Amino acid sequence: MRYGRGALRAVKVLLDPFAALGVYLLLIAFVLDQSESAAGLSITCAIIPFQLIMATMANALKSIEVRGSIILNMSFPRMLIPVSSVVTESVAFSGSLVLIPAMMIAYGVAPTPALLWLPVALAVTIVFAVALCYPSALVGVWYPDLQPFAISMVRALFFIAPGIVALDQISGTARDLLPFNPLTGLFESFRAAVLYGHSPAAWELLAPLAFAGLLAALTLPLYRREQPYLAKLVG
């Protein structure tokens, strides 16, 4: 039900990412007066992975609460619950990929063989989202009052990553510190494949993967131990 019903459902799936992108495009084009070429494509490379991560997290935060009724009624593998958030949001994620060719055409950016790295970047994004969904589900059920705060925290990560402005446009200390944000590697790997026309640097793929691996290593066993007790929390 994430996408509603009826014939307009597909339209909503396609318009969501355009709406998200449009806000930042306006910011870049009319407010910040950015001189970066292909600013819209650059932002697209950040918006697409971020939308999946943000939407997965928001969905996962509520995933256990929303399924409270079924959790209280029958036994089934509760490990599926957070992952269902990723699957649900992957539909919009897939729809958002249409932005890439659209922006490439709009800015006259020709595809290069580096585009073959895009599926790799997509895969890393999905792994990142899966790793994030388990702690999100736990936080959502343990601390339901903190759900808006958790979303704001992740949204803040977008702004302390090269989301609106590409990393090569940033200088000084910020340039040195930004790679510590796992989103930085994700955004730059998309830019490398789509905009710059070269393969992503190893750290751009490995850093978010390492973060996802660490997050999963810490939270998956915790969720596995907690899952039998979810009914006590929602009941």
Place this chain on the structure above:
Amino acid sequence: MQGAGVRFDFDHLSRVLTPALRRIRRFRASSWGLRHVSLHIEPGAGLALVGPTGSGKTTLLRLIAGVIPPDEGRVAVRGRVGSLLATDAGLGPLLTGRENAELLGVLAGLSLRETRAALDQVAERSRLGEAFDRPVLTYSVGMRARLGFAVIQAISPRLLLLDEVFEALDHEFRAIVEEFALELRERGGIVVAAGHDHAAMSRMCPQALLLDRGHARAHGPFAEVIGTYRGPEAAGAMAEPATAG
């Protein structure tokens, strides 16, 4: 079930604590929802759970269904479980009856193909008509219970768990539930039902377990247990329960 118990831990703000949360929040108090309950239910048996509100009936059903684990003791259940532990029966309000039936069938252990093959049967048995393809949030309580029960019928459970469902059903559907329960017991299945409609429960379940504040107080023939619970007059008013073959 041997010496089974379910404990609820609370923090200083009366929020429920899980084992992980006990390491983070300050533990304040415990309450046993169920304690020292030992039970062995033979195939073909029907067991009614009776007792006042808060006595542990729902907790015991959830324990049997595998919804919550025991905090002490041991619980072993063999066979597919069909549970209707609330009138909304795990239904998603934004999904249609058909979509809910498909989801619940798969989660209950049927393959997607088996579930889809059974959808027409679910639609027919639930008697929802066109409502079957409308979102469940448009349903009445009775319609939700009927849908939940129709899904249970489709999954062919070996163990049927019912929790205060009767109150939501019309007389015609109550008869369908009773008939299904009796047929299930005749096939060697087990029925465990909780509620306050003792007349209906006595027809499905020849045995009863009286719970009081999480403890089993009496276990035996339905009329005897009701007599312990509500007095000799109530026991006399109960019809003799039907027994499986």
